[in-house]
Amino acid sequence: MTKFLLVMCTVFAATFPLRADQSAVRVEPTNVQGPRPLVKQTETAVIRDYLQAWQSVSAALEQNRADLLDRDFVGAAKDKLTDTIQEQARLGLSTRYQDRSHDLQIVYYSPEGLSIQLIDNVEYDVEILDHDKIQTTQRVRARYIVVLTPAEVRWRVRIFQGQPE
Amino acid sequence: MKCSSRSLLGGLVFATMHLALASAQSGGMSLPKTVEAGSAFSIQTTGSGKAVLYIVGLGQVLRRDVQLGETTSFAAGDLHNAGHYLAVLANGSSTENGAFDVVPAKNPANLSFLAKPSRLSVSLHDGISGAVCVFDAYQNLITAPTPVSFELSGVSTAAQSRTVSTRNGCVWTEMDSAAKEGAAQFVARVGNISTTRVIQQVPGDPCGLRMSARPSGQKIELETEPVRDCGGNAVPDGTIVTFTELYDGSQTTVDVPLKRGVARAEMPAYSGAKISVATGVVMGNEIRWGKQ
Numbered sequence: 001m002t003k004f005l006l007v008m009c010t011v012f013a014a015t016f017p018l019r020a021d022q023s024a025v026r027v028e029p030t031n032v033q034g035p036r037p038l039v040k041q042t043e044t045a046v047i048r049d050y051l052q053a054w055q056s057v058s059a060a061l062e063q064n065r066a067d068l069l070d071r072d073f074v075g076a077a078k079d080k081l082t083d084t085i086q087e088q089a090r091l092g093l094s095t096r097y098q099d100r101s102h103d104l105q106i107v108y109y110s111p112e113g114l115s116i117q118l119i120d121n122v123e124y125d126v127e128i129l130d131h132d133k134i135q136t137t138q139r140v141r142a143r144y145i146v147v148l149t150p151a152e153v154r155w156r157v158r159i160f161q162g163q164p165e
Numbered sequence: 166m167k168c169s170s171r172s173l174l175g176g177l178v179f180a181t182m183h184l185a186l187a188s189a190q191s192g193g194m195s196l197p198k199t200v201e202a203g204s205a206f207s208i209q210t211t212g213s214g215k216a217v218l219y220i221v222g223l224g225q226v227l228r229r230d231v232q233l234g235e236t237t238s239f240a241a242g243d244l245h246n247a248g249h250y251l252a253v254l255a256n257g258s259s260t261e262n263g264a265f266d267v268v269p270a271k272n273p274a275n276l277s278f279l280a281k282p283s284r285l286s287v288s289l290h291d292g293i294s295g296a297v298c299v300f301d302a303y304q305n306l307i308t309a310p311t312p313v314s315f316e317l318s319g320v321s322t323a324a325q326s327r328t329v330s331t332r333n334g335c336v337w338t339e340m341d342s343a344a345k346e347g348a349a350q351f352v353a354r355v356g357n358i359s360t361t362r363v364i365q366q367v368p369g370d371p372c373g374l375r376m377s378a379r380p381s382g383q384k385i386e387l388e389t390e391p392v393r394d395c396g397g398n399a400v401p402d403g404t405i406v407t408f409t410e411l412y413d414g415s416q417t418t419v420d421v422p423l424k425r426g427v428a429r430a431e432m433p434a435y436s437g438a439k440i441s442v443a444t445g446v447v448m449g450n451e452i453r454w455g456k457q
Contacts (some may be wrong), residue, residue: 087224163249
C-alpha cells in the first residue's frame with residue numbers, strides 16, 4: 001500500500017508542473033529497456049519537449065506551415081508531417097489538433113544516450129476544414145510510439161507513429 | 166437540415182461529435198479496422214448522391230469525391246504511413262465519421278543501426294553497443310517483435326553473435342572488444358536485411374614498459390623495448406614516453422614520441438643518477454646509473 005501511494009504521488013507530482021494550463025499529462029513510472037540509467041532531468045526535458053512538439057505540429061497543420069516543425073521534429077517524423085502539410089495545402093484542407101490528455105511512459109533509452117522512446121496514450125480533438133469550412137470535429141484516443149533524439153538544446157521527435165491501442 | 170452559417174454548422178457538428186469517440190464502423194460507410202501500410206483497400210458507402218471522403222491522420226491526408234452507395238478503392242501505396250486515421254464522409258450538411266489504423270508492413274526493409282563507439286581499446290567488456298530500430302519500406306517502425314541478429318567479427322578473433330527480439334520496434338545489445346587490435350565488422354541483420362558498421366579496435370594502455378641504457382660519451386642513450394599493451398598489441402607511434410632523471414636534487418625530463426614502437430632519448434650521464442620511464446599513468450622500470 002505504501003509503495004502504491006508512493007508511485008501515485010510520483011505520478012501526480014510529475015503531472016502538474018508540466019502542462020497545468022492545457023492538456024492533462026500523466027507520467028507513468030519509467031520502465032526503461034536498456035543499460036543506461038535515466039536521470040530525472042532527462043526525463044523531464046524529454047517530456048517537456050515532446051509536449052511542445054504537439055503544439056508545434058498542431059500549429060503547423062492548422063496553418064499548413066511546415067517550417068513550424070523545424071524546432072521540434074527531425075528525420076522521418078518531420079518528413080512525413082511535411083508531406084502531410086503539403087498534401088493538405090494542395091487539397092485545400094487544414095486540420096486543428098488539440099491534445100486533451102497524455103498518458104506517457106518512457107520505455108527505452110539507448111545505450112549511447114542518443115535516442116529515447118516513449119509511449120503516449122493520447123486523447124485529442126481533430127477539426128477538419130475543407131477550404132475553411134469545418135467538416136467535422138472528432139475526439140480521438142490513440143496510442144503513439146515516439147522516438148526522440150537530442151539536438152543542440154532540446155530533444156526532437158524523430159519517430160511519431162500512431163498504432164492500434 | 167441545411168445550415169448556411171459556418172459557425173452554426175461548426176457548433177452543431179462540434180456539439181454532436183465532440184464527446185463521441187471515433188469508432189471503427191459508421192452507418193454510412195464500412196471501414197476496415199486496420200490496413201497494412203501501402204496495401205490496397207476499399208471503403209463501401211451507403212446511400213445515394215455525391216459526397217466527399219476524407220482520410221485524415223498526422224501521417225497523411227486523402228480527399229476523394231465519391232458516389233454514395235459505391236465502393237471507393239484505394240490503390241497500393243495510396244496510404245502508406247502508419248498511424249491512426251479518421252474517415253469522414255461529408256455529404257452536404259451531414260457527415261459520417263469513422264476511424265481505422267494503418268499498421269506497418271510485415272516485412273522489414275530498413276534498419277537504423279547505431280554502433281558506438283567507432284573506436285575503442287581492445288579487451289573491453291561490453292565496450293561496444295549497438296542499437297537497432299526496424300522499419301518497413303515506408304519508414305514505418307515495425308512494432309511487432311522482430312528478432313535481430315548481431316555479429317561482431319574481426320580478422321583474427323572469433324565472432325561474437327547474439328539474437329535479440331525488438332520491443333516496440335527497437336532493440337540493443339552490447340559486445341566485448343576483441344583482444345587483438347584491428348577493424349571489426351559489426352553487423353545487424355533481420356532476415357535478409359543487414360547493415361554493417363566498422364569498429365576500430367586499438368591497443369590499450371602500455372603494459373610492462375621497460376627501457377635499457379648505455380653510455381654514449383658524456384650522455385646516456387636510453388631506449389625502450391617495443392611498447393605493447395597487455396594483449397601484445399603494439400602501442401601506436403606518436404604515443405608520448407617520458408624519461409625522467411633525478412640527480413643531486415635536480416630533475417631532468419624528456420618527452421619523446423614512440424617511433425617504430427620504441428622511444429629513444431639521450432640524457433646527461435651523472436654517476437648515481439636515477440632514471441625512470443613512464444607513459445601516461447603507466448610506470449616502467451628504473452635504472453640507477455654508474456656507482457651504486
